Amino acid sequence: MIFTCRTFVPISPLLLNQLLPIKFVQQHQHLSQAKTNLTSLQSPVSLLPLPRFIASNSWWNWNWNSRRYCSGVVMASVNGVQDPQSISYLRQQEAAEIDEILMGPLGFSVDQLMELAGLSVATAIAEVYKPNEHNRVLAICGPGNNGGDGLVAARHLYHFGYKPYVCYPKRTPKPLYNCLVTQLESLSVPFLSVEDLPMDLSDSFDILIDAVFGFSFHGTPRPPFDDMIKKLVNLSNPDLRPSKSPAIVSVDIPSGWHVEEGDSSGDGIKPDMLVSLTAPKLCAKMFSGPHHFLGGRFVPPPIVEKFKLQLPAYPGTSMCVRIGKPPKVDISALRENYISPELLEEQVEADPFDQFQKWFDDAMAAGLKEPNAMSLSTAGSDRNLSSRMVLLKGFDKEGFVWYTNYESQKARDISENPRASLLFYWDALNRQVRIEGPVAKVSEAESEQYFHSRPRGSQIGAIASNQSSVIPNRQYLHQVYQDLEAKYSGLVLIPLLCRRGYLMILSHSQYLYFVLVKSLTSCFLL
Ligand SMILES: NC(=O)C1=CN([C@@H]2O[C@H](COP(=O)(O)OP(=O)(O)OC[C@H]3O[C@@H](n4cnc5c(N)ncnc54)[C@H](O)[C@@H]3O)[C@@H](O)[C@H]2O)[C@H](O)CC1
Ligand SMILES: [K+]
Numbered sequence: 001m002i003f004t005c006r007t008f009v010p011i012s013p014l015l016l017n018q019l020l021p022i023k024f025v026q027q028h029q030h031l032s033q034a035k036t037n038l039t040s041l042q043s044p045v046s047l048l049p050l051p052r053f054i055a056s057n058s059w060w061n062w063n064w065n066s067r068r069y070c071s072g073v074v075m076a077s078v079n080g081v082q083d084p085q086s087i088s089y090l091r092q093q094e095a096a097e098i099d100e101i102l103m104g105p106l107g108f109s110v111d112q113l114m115e116l117a118g119l120s121v122a123t124a125i126a127e128v129y130k131p132n133e134h135n136r137v138l139a140i141c142g143p144g145n146n147g148g149d150g151l152v153a154a155r156h157l158y159h160f161g162y163k164p165y166v167c168y169p170k171r172t173p174k175p176l177y178n179c180l181v182t183q184l185e186s187l188s189v190p191f192l193s194v195e196d197l198p199m200d201l202s203d204s205f206d207i208l209i210d211a212v213f214g215f216s217f218h219g220t221p222r223p224p225f226d227d228m229i230k231k232l233v234n235l236s237n238p239d240l241r242p243s244k245s246p247a248i249v250s251v252d253i254p255s256g257w258h259v260e261e262g263d264s265s266g267d268g269i270k271p272d273m274l275v276s277l278t279a280p281k282l283c284a285k286m287f288s289g290p291h292h293f294l295g296g297r298f299v300p301p302p303i304v305e306k307f308k309l310q311l312p313a314y315p316g317t318s319m320c321v322r323i324g325k326p327p328k329v330d331i332s333a334l335r336e337n338y339i340s341p342e343l344l345e346e347q348v349e350a351d352p353f354d355q356f357q358k359w360f361d362d363a364m365a366a367g368l369k370e371p372n373a374m375s376l377s378t379a380g381s382d383r384n385l386s387s388r389m390v391l392l393k394g395f396d397k398e399g400f401v402w403y404t405n406y407e408s409q410k411a412r413d414i415s416e417n418p419r420a421s422l423l424f425y426w427d428a429l430n431r432q433v434r435i436e437g438p439v440a441k442v443s444e445a446e447s448e449q450y451f452h453s454r455p456r457g458s459q460i461g462a463i464a465s466n467q468s469s470v471i472p473n474r475q476y477l478h479q480v481y482q483d484l485e486a487k488y489s490g491l492v493l494i495p496l497l498c499r500r501g502y503l504m505i506l507s508h509s510q511y512l513y514f515v516l517v518k519s520l521t522s523c524f525l526l
Contacts, residue, residue: 003081030496047248048293072281082323084324086310088308088311089281090278090282091281092281096363098279098303101302102298106303110148114145114148114317116295117252117277117289119156120297122153122160125137125157127320128208134166135161136205136206137164138166138246139151139165140167140209142255146211146212147172147212148251149211150352151181153186155180166189168191168194169194170224172484186190203242207247208232210248210250210254210269211214213225214251214253215253221255229269232269233267236248248273249272250269252281253284258283260282271287272289272290272291273293275293275295275296278298290327295319297320315445318400351397353395359426361427362429366429368428372393372421373391375423376388376389378410380413380417386410386411390410392422400435401446401502401503404502414463416441416509420502421435423435431507436459441500460488461481
């Protein structure tokens with residue numbers, strides 16, 4: 001077994017040292033779902049011998065024995081601040097103080113913070129519990145701002161496709177709360193009184209949001225919240241818990257828990273999910289459920305510095321971030337309910353290229369990230385298949401074009417066996433397109449034109465990484481990159497050395513398959 005590292009080169013070397021870990025972390029987060037699915041496969045990593053490094057133009061991966069079995073998905077774990085041991089936990093007094101500073105000198109309004117807090121709760125719920133399986137949500141809202149977060153979360157969940165209900169027995173007579181209630185009423189969200197609540201909540205709801213008390217809770221719960229919390233406690237008692245019970249999601253603090261000491265008696269709520277806001281409170285150290293998230297992506301640097309906060313980085317534009325490892329999943333139990341319209345013959349274009357253009361436009365319009373990303377599969381004369389993701393760089397009625405290094409493994413495969421298979425998968429649209437056919441090189445002029453259209457750093461990076469060759473270490477690539485940058489500093493046009501392009505030519509007797517996932521498969525003969 002060989003553990004290989006592929007380094008992302010095409011960026012300024014000055015930034016390289018800073019950016020590499022960031023890219024690594026981002027990739028780790030981006031692929032967290034994929035990693036989750038593969039957790040059971042990760043143990044062999046520890047058995048691997050010392051790593052060897054193989055040059056490539058992106059990503060980290062490992063090889064098993066042969067160069068042909070690669071994956072960019074399974075990789076070394078990243079122990080960042082997502083690690084529950086290394087993040088900050090707040091005392092009750094600190095949480096209140098942060099609130100005061102945010103809403104005093106830092107110029108936030110409570111409405112703003114509550115909106116962001118409630119949105120974080122809703123997005124965290126949506127990350128774990130899909131609306132087609134967990135649709136009926138009851139938000140149990142208390143008299144303070146924690147209750148307000150629950151009202152906001154209910155509204156966002158409505159827009160995410162859930163069916164929210166609200167139980168809000170002690171309404172706070174302030175404009176902010178009145179408006180939140182009005183907004184929910186305008187969506188026809190039912191408000192249930194305590195008396196309306198069924199004895200056993202498990203039959204009527206799939207998710208229970210515990211937004212009763214937050215960080216200002218003291219003592220023991222007073223009526224009517226004592227009984228409501230008891231209902232939640234009963235549901236989280238493994239002996240009393242019915243087989244299909246709703247997921248309990250606590251906002252900021254499991255209600256009834258001591259803000260710092262947690263559930264010291266052991267008789268409190270045992271939520272399945274805790275969404276800490278701003279920073280986890282000390283009691284969160286006792287949370288042992290499967291899903292701990294942090295929300296409230298609004299903490300400005302003065303707060304971070306004053307309270308010496310160590311907080312996890314939020315991925316991309318997300319409003320929430322998971323703390324700790326996701327629970328192990330049973331891969332065989334992972335399934336989606338695909339809802340796709342039928343793909344009927346009369347709805348498709350007569351020309352498959354026009355159909356491809358139509359679907360590609362749909363993927364663009366849906367805002368999918370890199371809709372031109374495609375899996376490229378090749379096999380050399382040894383008939384061993386290999387696949388990797390590359391980017392489509394153009395298509396017309398002649399075929400589909402991509403670029404690669406002529407020294408790469410895929411290029412070697414194509415030189416031995418000039419055929420390939422392309423696969424586009426547009427997840428959010430439940431669509432995929434398969435294209436199979438012969439491959440030829442594009443002209444040198446076309447390759448050159450594309451090469452020089454790339455950012456200068458990418459051009460140098462492409463030359464620096466002698467793809468699929470073994471390199472001594474990561475520093476080697478940094479050095480090569482720097483040397484090339486110095487070498488070409490006076491040149492306007494960097495010479496194209498080995499990176500060229502391919503065209504998959506599609507002619508009569510080739511197939512383009514337009515596939516709706518879990519629906520009828522349709523194919524078109526050219
Ligand atoms: N900066 C942030 O992180 C933000 C957090 N938000 C949320 O606000 C709560 C804290 O809100 P606060 O209004 O201060 O307190 P509570 O919601 O915990 O409720 C206070 C409320 O409850 C009553 N109460 C206290 N103890 C008891 C008891 N034993 N029995 C009955 N009633 C009790 C008290 O009288 C008050 O009426 C925080 O956790 C976040 O969820 C903001 O939304 C945004 C900024
Ligand atoms: K709560």
